[in-house]
Amino acid sequence: MARKTSENPGRLAQIAQTYKMTRQADPKVGLIVAAVGIVTFGVILALGFLIGHPIWAGILGFLLAFLAMAVIFGRRAEKAAFGQLEGKPGAAAAVLQNVGRGWTVTPAVAMNKSQDVVHRAVGKAGVVLIGEGNPNRVKGLLANEKKKVSRIVYDVPVHDYIVGTAEGELSLKKLRTTLLRLPRTLTGPQTTQVNDRLRALGDPMSKLPIPKGPLPKGMRMPKGR
Template structure:
């Protein structure tokens, strides 16, 4: 009996957590998209009404009503998810690191390394490696990013010459990819590398290093150790 009450309590704690998350997502979406509630509710009513009407026509309103309720709930969830995602992209757009956040959620099969290159103006290049090859994604000023992307390509040329390299600039201008379409753009790229070659490319790029690993380490003793003029033991 004790085990049963514990499991019930855990399930009860989990459900309010999910409901709270949905409520927070709805509030966030409504701040950007004020019509989200009307659109989602309207979708559910239309789907349920159509199927119920079909049920009366064929003489099975109960079965059609049950099916209509299930499909209406599914349609509402899909519409809400899409509008919530669009609202999230709208809030992220223009924020530093937004492209990296999208790349981190591309899906399995991609290895993402944020900020492999950056300049003093905070223009940044991220790297994603998958079966489509190497994708360099820049966010910032397009004119400065072209030079930054070109320099990163030259840096990788000797190490991964056998892997295709694609470059993308995130933005709304001509020849740029909007943030909300970045994930779709990557998934549409042709897959030309087998799995073992993707692993080999990742290993070589990891050996090449990135922006953080190439930053100089300050020399001298570490403060707070009480050891002046000495370097700490390993």
């Protein structure tokens, strides 16, 4: 019992923190979520009166209203979180570190004086290099890093992307989904071997100031289209 009691305040505090963050970027989030809940409950309850089962409809309406509110709040919180990360140094690294189990992320494996940067993620899909910064500069940085990686793990797929909003670039909110949708070509032990071999490239050039702040837990980011 004591364990459950100690966990609940943490969960409530996390929800409150996420709501506070979301409200800063989306001031109407409270009204919108409340409206969704009220409308959902009202519609289900009205149908219950029509069919002669208002009590059961009220219970069902309450559950569906709560579910609808949670879904809408989650989506708006996710959008607000990405909005705060967009354009900040290390934003891609912050998203990569939330990709999930099975991925080893190394931020800032390459960087230039203008702070354009390349991050590396290794998983069962192979090696993924993510460049962020000025597109014209980061292309060369990304190409050089891909050559280095390919020389060491020549038998492993190496994918590369540039994070941004321009045509041909990968948006921040689609980064996680893109990685998770890549075809799996390696086993767990092979992934470990790839990581070991890549250590030959040395430690990251620098540690970027990865944006801090609450990211909605279980964000599953992003549910890209």
